């Protein structure tokens with residue numbers, strides 16, 4: 358089968374790899390119909406040390422169950438399923454509390470030992486806890502939005518929950534990538550009255566406004582912090598969604614939260630420390646977040662997508678075939694918001 362392998366920075370190839378197959382009785386074999394390239398794929402794309410074996414890539418996918426192991430009962434052959442960006446058993450201490458990204462028997466797609474979503478098929482471990490069957494066929498018009506349940510929509514929702522977004526309050530979103538844009542949807546969905554988007558790309562800003570952003574701050578650094586203060590009566594936002602992970606974006610995020618407010622961080626941190634320890638301490642600002650347990654949110658977010666109230670699939674502004682994935686990485690690094698792979 359064909360799959361995406363990253364061998365180092367800016368070295369992504371689509372190659373023939375061994376066919377995915379069932380190994381454990383808890384596995385399902387899924388034939389991928391849609392996948393995508395993630396902002397977090399760009400971190401290794403820019404910095405991965407050269408590797409002779411390479412890492413299989415992709416952690417967001419929808420596909421059709423082709424076969425199941427003897428112990429799988431929640432999905433069956435022929436089901437169209439969506440996979441969260443981490444696999445999990447659904448039964449351990451952490452899964453039962455809705456923190457599937459900390460599953461005691463779970464893990465991450467791709468790398469050197471597992472299939473990734475950016476390939477024609479995937480062996481899905483712990484299929485019962487991992488996969489969610491979708492109530493539509495593989496060519497349904499809502500496929501782009503359903504694919505965002507794999508990661509970016511659930512991750513934006515997680516940022517909003519961790520930032521404690523409440524009806525009638527002020528939310529600010531740092532980062533206008535696909536996750537930040539989904540964070541706007543999530544903040545509106547949870548009832549925020551004022552939603553401030555911090556970003557500077559015209560096409561993304563337009564989408565943020567369509568999704569419900571009420572204010573846009575295109576300044577950077579101290580000027581951005583100052584502008585948010587002006588927009589919030591000098592006090593800052595109740596809830597800040599940090600959707601980038603850079604030191605500078607985190608510094609902005611903690612600096613625009615008001616006293617007693619919260620920062621929900623879902624951008625993978627690229628620094629070892631959180632800035633402004635003392636000011637955030639004295640202001641009683643909660644800093645929370647991490648990898649989103651998107652599996653826990655799928656059933657909650659699905660109806661809004663199916664019934665057309667939210668359209669997170671609009672973050673996809675480009676579609677490619679599997680063979681176009683290397684170009685897709687180049688595009689995702691530059692002009693594209695998010696690239697979808699159609700098989």
Ligand SMILES: [Zn+2]
Nearest residue numbers: 446449452460
């Ligand atoms: Zn678990």
